Amino acid sequence: MSCVGCFCLTSAVKNSDEVSNMHIYAIGDLHLSGEPPQKPMEIFGAHWQDHKEKIKKNWLASVQPQDTVIVCGDISWAMGLQNAAPDLAWLAQLPGRKLLLRGNHDYWWASLAKMRQQYGSDFEFLQNNCLLADNTAICGTRGWILPSSESFTAEDEKIYKREAIRLELALQQAAAQKPERIVAAFHYPPLFAPEEHTLFTGLLEKYGVQHCVYAHIHGENHVQPFEGERRGVYYKLVSCDTQGFALTQII
Incomplete structure (x- = not known):
């Protein structure tokens, strides 16, 4: 299997020293809008041309059915759950177990009860909870604008x-499970400056x-958030356009 966009690659080793066949990937800001797309993304740059096909190609080249994919928000431009x-x-038709996180443009996002009722067989939702993937606990929240932003209000x-x-x-919840490791996923970056x-x-x-993954940031005209290791936490931006529309392998 090719490893597209890997960072801090770690083998998940079970107590029996058997290496797990499950990998964890992350990707954000798919910005889907139906077929044909109601909101073509190439208006934000030529590199967005056919981005949906690029995502699918990279996804199929990387993800196996036993793998887990964290989708870090801004999944669809739809304004309601039915429209999405x-x-x-x-x-849903792409391989792997999919954990969805809400982004600032996911206006279709409904109550957990409603989403689980309609899509519980296809997705799991990261919201005020933690989900386990083998010995890894995965937590997520949308996050928000940080106090360092000039536009930060009361x-x-x-x-x-x-x-x-x-x-x-x-x-x-994650700590109570005593996992081998914890992964945190955000939509908004949890920091920008290294310190x-x-x-x-x-x-x-x-x-x-x-491990901490996040999205929301696009292109060259935005301030880039910190990436790398800091105080024991590995931070990684996974907005799909910043990663060549590929998934980032975490575990």
């Missing part, structure tokens, strides 16, 4: 603090998270 059906059906602070509470609830401290980074360090 074509995009979710397209995603209303943003309320949402930012609420998202931190949600993250800690998920991390508490920036946020409520999110503090929680990742407190609970011993080893």
Whole structure:
């Protein structure tokens, strides 16, 4: 199997020293909009031309049925759950176990009960919870604009603090499972500057998270968030256009 966009590759070793055949990947910002697309993404740059086909090609080249894929938000431009059906059906037919996280443009996102009722056989949802993949606990929250942003407001602070509470609830669930490792997934980056401290980074360090993936950032006209190892946590941007529309292998 080819390893597209790998970082910090770690073998998941079971107690019997048997190497697991399950890999964990992450990708974000698919920005699907039906077929034919109702919102062609090439208006944001020529590299977005046929991006859906590029994602599928890379996905099929990397992911096996036993693998797990974290989808870090901005999955569909649809405005309601029923309108998102074509995009979710397209995603469902790709191989692997899929864990979905809400992005700021996922207006179709409904209550967990409703989504599980309609799509529980195709997807699992990361929201105030933790999911296990072999001996790895995976937690996720949308995140939010950080206090370091010039546009940060009092209303943003309320949402930012609420998202931190949600993250800690998920991390508490993860810690209770005593996993071999913890992966945290965000839509918004949890930090930008290499030494920036946020409520999110503090929680990742407190609970011993080893890997953190996030999306939301696109192209050359945006401030790039920190990537790499910091205080025991490996941070990685996985917005699909920044990764050549390939998935990033975490574990």
